[in-house]
Amino acid sequence: MITRTGSLGTLAVFDDEVDAIPGAYLIQYRLMAPQETSWYIFYFLKSPNGQKKLLAGGAGVGRPNLNAPTIEAVSIPLPPLNEQREICQKIEKLLTISYNFQSEIESSLKQTDRLRQSILKHAFEGKLVPQDMSDESAGILLYRIFEAKGQRKEKLEPSKPARRKETTMPRIRLSLNEVLAEAKTQLMPHELFYKAGFSKENIDEFYQELRDEINRLRIMEIRPNEVDVYLKVVENENK
Numbered sequence: 415m416i417t418r419t420g421s422l423g424t425l426a427v428f429d430d431e432v433d434a435i436p437g438a439y440l441i442q443y444r445l446m447a448p449q450e451t452s453w454y455i456f457y458f459l460k461s462p463n464g465q466k467k468l469l470a471g472g473a474g475v476g477r478p479n480l481n482a483p484t485i486e487a488v489s490i491p492l493p494p495l496n497e498q499r500e501i502c503q504k505i506e507k508l509l510t511i512s513y514n515f516q517s518e519i520e521s522s523l524k525q526t527d528r529l530r531q532s533i534l535k536h537a538f539e540g541k542l543v544p545q546d547m548s549d550e551s552a553g554i555l556l557y558r559i560f561e562a563k564g565q566r567k568e569k570l571e572p573s574k575p576a577r578r579k580e581t582t583m584p585r586i587r588l589s590l591n592e593v594l595a596e597a598k599t600q601l602m603p604h605e606l607f608y609k610a611g612f613s614k615e616n617i618d619e620f621y622q623e624l625r626d627e628i629n630r631l632r633i634m635e636i637r638p639n640e641v642d643v644y645l646k647v648v649e650n651e652n653k
Contacts, residue, residue: 415440416459416468419479423468427456441482454498457505458490587611590623591632594647600636601645 417424418441428434428442429449436442445452458464467488468480493501593610594601601609603624612620624645627633636644 415442416480416485417441418481422478422480423459423465425456425459427452441480441485448495450495450499450502451492453502454492455490457502459488464488464490590620590627590645591647594633594645603643603645606645 415426415428415436417439419439429452445455459468468485492498588610590606590610593606597609606624607617607620610620624633628635632648634646634648636646638644
């Protein structure tokens with residue numbers, strides 16, 4: 415069977431005992447030849463040379479179509495039956511190898527994706543490499559990133575008139591759990607850091623308190639993807 419309109423060049427060999435009526439967009443051929451010949455012609459018409467001949471016979475501008483005389487005008491080299499059988503066997507063997515390779519590649523890609531997620535998870539948890547207590551903490555590094563972004567934003571924004579310097583009051587530290595409960599929404603770590611009144615000098619205390627709250631199941635982490643992390647207060651079911 416060959417499609418006569420739409421996706422030209424699509425073929426299939428219908429070789430079972432199911433009763434069926436081909437659709438109007440199909441052209442059906444019954445070959446007075448052994449089954450090997452049907453498969454040989456199928457593989458030939460599926461080949462680049464056969465597809466080129468089929469598509470070249472498509473007529474029409476907006477919606478090309480094929481007809482029986484055009485298909486029957488395609489010349490097909492027909493070797494002896496034993497050669498047809500051997501050609502089909504080699505094609506099927508190569509196709510099987512190709513399908514196996516494709517399956518292995520897809521499996522390897524899925525495994526690579528799982529390994530990538532696992533590596534990212536270990537990296538965020540500090541388990542990717544042995545920890546050196548003399549290294550700078552991840553919290554300080556995050557603080558520097560946020561600080562650098564703020565400085566860059568200030569440079570890009572137009573300068574504003576100088577304001578009268580006001581006496582700064584000491585920042586009041588709030589409980590992380592209370593801040594999240596009052597916010598009534600998810601917060602990113604740096605947002606919670608500032609809203610709770612932490613500063614650069616006590617950033618390690620912030621992460622220690624955050625770990626404690628998570629371990630106590632009072633705060634939960636939400637990771638919608640491999641990069642972003644959100645924090646949310648755990649609702650008390652007894653309320």
